[in-house]
Amino acid sequence: MQKLSVLIVDDESLARDLVKTYLQDIPDIQIVGECENGFEALNSIQKNKPDLVFLDVQMPKINGFELLEVLEEKPAIIFTTAFDQYAIKAFDMSAIDYLLKPFSKERFLKALEKAKEQLTLKEQQPSLDDLREKIDNNNESLDRMVVRHAGKIVVLAIDSLQYFEAQDNYVMIYTENGKYLKDKSMKFYEEHLPKGDFIRIHRSYIVAVNQIESVEQYSKDTHLVILKSGAKLRTSASGYKRLREIF
Secondary structure: OOOEEEEEEOOOHHHHHHHHHHHOOOOOEEEEEEEOOHHHHHHHHHHHOOOEEEEEOOOOOOOHHHHHHHOOOOOEEEEEEOOHHHHHHHHHOOOOEEEEOOOOHHHHHHHHHHHHHHHOOHHHOOOHHHHHHHHHHOOOOOOEEEEEEOOEEEEEEHHHEEEEEEEOOEEEEEEOOEEEEEOOOHHHHHHHOOEOOEEEEEOOEEEEHHHEEEEEEEEOOEEEEEEOOOOEEEOOHHHHHHHHHHO
């Protein structure tokens, strides 16, 4: 019998120990690792390729939802958390189950059996593209962002963002510390960045309002937005109209 490989991700050692205790007498389970934060989990998932991850939501550095956003391959997920307000979002993101701490062994084993059943039907497992679509369709305003850069996860504070530039099917994010390419759409950022703090000035550009130094006429029908960083970005007619409304 092929064993089910499991990764445990939780910043609390007691919580990880509890999951290991519940799993220790199950013969068809192999624990391939345990991690205390999302950065460790990303590396472990890439290295070990577990079938199933028990994933805490609230963790330091990056949370469980942010981890899923930057994964290139998605294992089956059972969320574990002490906060019940995340339940709906967890299921919206195609989690197999959601365990509210403290959970009993009986409840844990039910979640595990559900995972086993779904993993035997690979065609029913949601794809990573499906997961990302569900992330994109939630209505939450971004208060920070996570990106992959040089094989690492970088957490970007919203107040460090300068502007966004469309690049084919990707978006380049310019910050005070460098630029990062993200597999998202300009529409996503237009809908999810804090309202009033960012403005779409062109189909190719979204700008942080507090980064605007001046707006100058470039030609008869064209204006340039000059940023504090020195960047010069062309506006569209509709973008210039939006600028006039806020300045």
